[in-house]
Amino acid sequence: MSIELTAGADTRGARRKARAAVWTRFRKSVPGMTGLVLLVIFAAMAVAYPILIRTVWDPNIYDPETGLDITAVEKLYVEEVIDPATEVGRVDAFLADPFAKPGDIVEVIAPAPTSLRHPLGTDPWGHDVLAMLLAGASSAFVMAVAAAITTAVVSITIAAVAAYRGGWIDNALSNFSGALLLLPVPLLMIILGTSTIQASIGPVQFGFIYGLLAGAGAAAIVVRTQAVSTMRRGFIDAARVTGARGTRVVMRHLVPHLIPLAAVAMLIGVTGAIVADAFVSFLAYGENRFSWGTMINSAIRFPSLRGLFDTPWHVLIVGGVAVSLLAASFYLVAIGLHTAFDTPKFKR
Amino acid sequence: MIEYIAGRVLAGLVTLWLFVTFLFFMARWLMPVREGFWGGSAWDNYTSFLSGLAGADILRSAARGPLPWTLLIFVFAVGIAFPIGHKLGKYAGWKRTPSGSASLTIGAVLMYTIFPPLLVFGLVMLVSRFTNDQGIGFLRTLFNEGRLDSAVAWSMLITIALVTTAVAAAAWTTSRAQRRVPVLVWALLLVAVPFLVWARRGMLGEVIDILAYLALPIIAVTILVAGEVILVSKVTTEEAAKEDFVFTAEAKGVPDRQVRDHHVARYGLLPMLNKLVVSVPFILVGLMIVEISFGWGKLSGATGEGDPFGTFGYRVPGLSSQVFASLENRDPATVMEALVVVGVVVLVIRLLIEVLHAALDPRILTPGRQR
Numbered sequence: 001m002s003i004e005l006t007a008g009a010d011t012r013g014a015r016r017k018a019r020a021a022v023w024t025r026f027r028k029s030v031p032g033m034t035g036l037v038l039l040v041i042f043a044a045m046a047v048a049y050p051i052l053i054r055t056v057w058d059p060n061i062y063d064p065e066t067g068l069d070i071t072a073v074e075k076l077y078v079e080e081v082i083d084p085a086t087e088v089g090r091v092d093a094f095l096a097d098p099f100a101k102p103g104d105i106v107e108v109i110a111p112a113p114t115s116l117r118h119p120l121g122t123d124p125w126g127h128d129v130l131a132m133l134l135a136g137a138s139s140a141f142v143m144a145v146a147a148a149i150t151t152a153v154v155s156i157t158i159a160a161v162a163a164y165r166g167g168w169i170d171n172a173l174s175n176f177s178g179a180l181l182l183l184p185v186p187l188l189m190i191i192l193g194t195s196t197i198q199a200s201i202g203p204v205q206f207g208f209i210y211g212l213l214a215g216a217g218a219a220a221i222v223v224r225t226q227a228v229s230t231m232r233r234g235f236i237d238a239a240r241v242t243g244a245r246g247t248r249v250v251m252r253h254l255v256p257h258l259i260p261l262a263a264v265a266m267l268i269g270v271t272g273a274i275v276a277d278a279f280v281s282f283l284a285y286g287e288n289r290f291s292w293g294t295m296i297n298s299a300i301r302f303p304s305l306r307g308l309f310d311t312p313w314h315v316l317i318v319g320g321v322a323v324s325l326l327a328a329s330f331y332l333v334a335i336g337l338h339t340a341f342d343t344p345k346f347k348r
Numbered sequence: 349m350i351e352y353i354a355g356r357v358l359a360g361l362v363t364l365w366l367f368v369t370f371l372f373f374m375a376r377w378l379m380p381v382r383e384g385f386w387g388g389s390a391w392d393n394y395t396s397f398l399s400g401l402a403g404a405d406i407l408r409s410a411a412r413g414p415l416p417w418t419l420l421i422f423v424f425a426v427g428i429a430f431p432i433g434h435k436l437g438k439y440a441g442w443k444r445t446p447s448g449s450a451s452l453t454i455g456a457v458l459m460y461t462i463f464p465p466l467l468v469f470g471l472v473m474l475v476s477r478f479t480n481d482q483g484i485g486f487l488r489t490l491f492n493e494g495r496l497d498s499a500v501a502w503s504m505l506i507t508i509a510l511v512t513t514a515v516a517a518a519a520w521t522t523s524r525a526q527r528r529v530p531v532l533v534w535a536l537l538l539v540a541v542p543f544l545v546w547a548r549r550g551m552l553g554e555v556i557d558i559l560a561y562l563a564l565p566i567i568a569v570t571i572l573v574a575g576e577v578i579l580v581s582k583v584t585t586e587e588a589a590k591e592d593f594v595f596t597a598e599a600k601g602v603p604d605r606q607v608r609d610h611h612v613a614r615y616g617l618l619p620m621l622n623k624l625v626v627s628v629p630f631i632l633v634g635l636m637i638v639e640i641s642f643g644w645g646k647l648s649g650a651t652g653e654g655d656p657f658g659t660f661g662y663r664v665p666g667l668s669s670q671v672f673a674s675l676e677n678r679d680p681a682t683v684m685e686a687l688v689v690v691g692v693v694v695l696v697i698r699l700l701i702e703v704l705h706a707a708l709d710p711r712i713l714t715p716g717r718q719r
Contacts, residue, residue, distance in 0.1 A: 030450035031457065175359070179366035181626065182691040184633030187671070188374075191683065194675050195378040218626050271461055272630065279637055282465055296465060320466030327461035328454075335453060338583070 025340040032336010038329035046141035049134035062131040064290050123315045136292035143203035147273040150211025152266040155219035156258050160250050163227030180217030186276035193280040210273040219265040223258050230257045260341040267334035271327045278323040295319035352713055356702055360695050367691050371684055372397050379680040410689045416501035418666035425569035433574040437581025438613045460575030467568050468641040472660050487561055487662055500554050511541045565664050568638045580623045584616035621705050629694050636668035
């Protein structure tokens, strides 16, 4: 893969020019800009939740886990069981009040319809869906950023050390990365979700562990290839001849050439982290925090005798689409960056 | 060639050992267990774990149980997704695709990143609407009649492998003899011959039952894999379009379509194989998440209590059922066994791709002259 900033851009002006050129090319990439717009929307959602819950929204109503809106109540008349259709209503009534007799009127919490108070309605337990969506965005975003930074730092470090030192160190690190590649990281995160340290894995820790494993595995392999080919180039030798020490060669001359590729690898890695995070909470393994997976879980668990068709689909779809779109937005930005860093052949 | 394969196998074994060691220490210190599960020191546990692996009993029991189903879904999904994805990726990556290349790319990303449970629930609802049934429990009859026999699944897999090898050999020989046979003929042979073989051996009914039972997970995984293949094929097409011979062909006035299909897309196949090696574990984990989403409710659900088939009245008897069941039972030994099987599967698939790559690209076998 040949991705790099313009070679030899060593003066400040030249570097600024190269950066401007990257942005110009990025702007032309439709997938990249789509991803960027989505990402900005999600970031706004993630910031909006903590502000709204502290100012406008009453936590008693809008908290995604403990909030409850009592206006969303349906009155149900308990009848004598005559046919299966009323039996269903009776079971619903029984869930609300176990001592209900035929003839009583029982209050059952029902999903509120869309209104100004609840723009996306509520789920069957009276939680506001929009609040859940925004709260999930905060936790997912924090996780994604932690995963991104860790992936980039770990993959660049491993790749730079492997390429600079070469020899047995390179061999050992490559083998280690190859071994991690055998392990599907999302699966490992699911297993960690049941582990003894499960209670202490919040969004940040989740992102950090994911980034550590993904960065040392798949991302390090991709970046290392670039690092090895960069080490063979003339300017590295030139730097050495002028007496630059090892750290200077690595930090000033090698690492800047790895950053574009590492950025792409990191954004693609984040995609997996988001899906894994949602899946862990979907399985209700990471019970100590709220996320979009929790929404989907609660929707599909909704107990009803009317079967699947009674599932609160709006909750499930909002949560599922949010997970998919956030993951997609990171991937789309990665594609845009890839196009932007990729210099056309005859301009090199 | 043999030296190369031996070298790769040896490197693979080293990788496997590192992987197993990593798994062991993770399980030893992080996974919750029943009182007195481990006993003895960590070193004793480690050596007994390794010697247990060396006996390969794990692989044997997996082969009798969950492994063939996961492999069947994998083979069918990749077999369907690869040709389609390669073709679409070619359009998405080609610089002069008139329009729709951006939307194709965005569509591929959405296919790849869609939350698997959402995809699964969507498919289940779709099928339920069509059959006027609550869920997809009707498929259970195929399973309960004992038709889902892992021996049949293995013979399906072996037939597919043999037919693929034979067709590939035939295609290679004819191309050596400068006889042009349309790709479509080979594709047709690849699809038709296995079914003829199964009909001849009198197991067509069972095969169709199995395919009907596994159709939904195969569709779901195909969608995920196709997204991935389109994206990889797009990147390799873009890379290949920069080669000098493409410039030469264009300068000579070769028609645009011919440059794309004959010069660029074919050349891009090799790096594509290389890139898909990295994707294999992620495809497998997507597959396992799809499997477990179909059996939802069996795990932690209040709804699926007592019903081994979960909320939808359906389950996939694949590797993930073993992993998740043993996670629920606090049984790290079985979890590790299943993960080792996953690792071995990834390793074998990777080895196959590497050998294929070496067979197609002689540059790999001449050390020191690589690009």
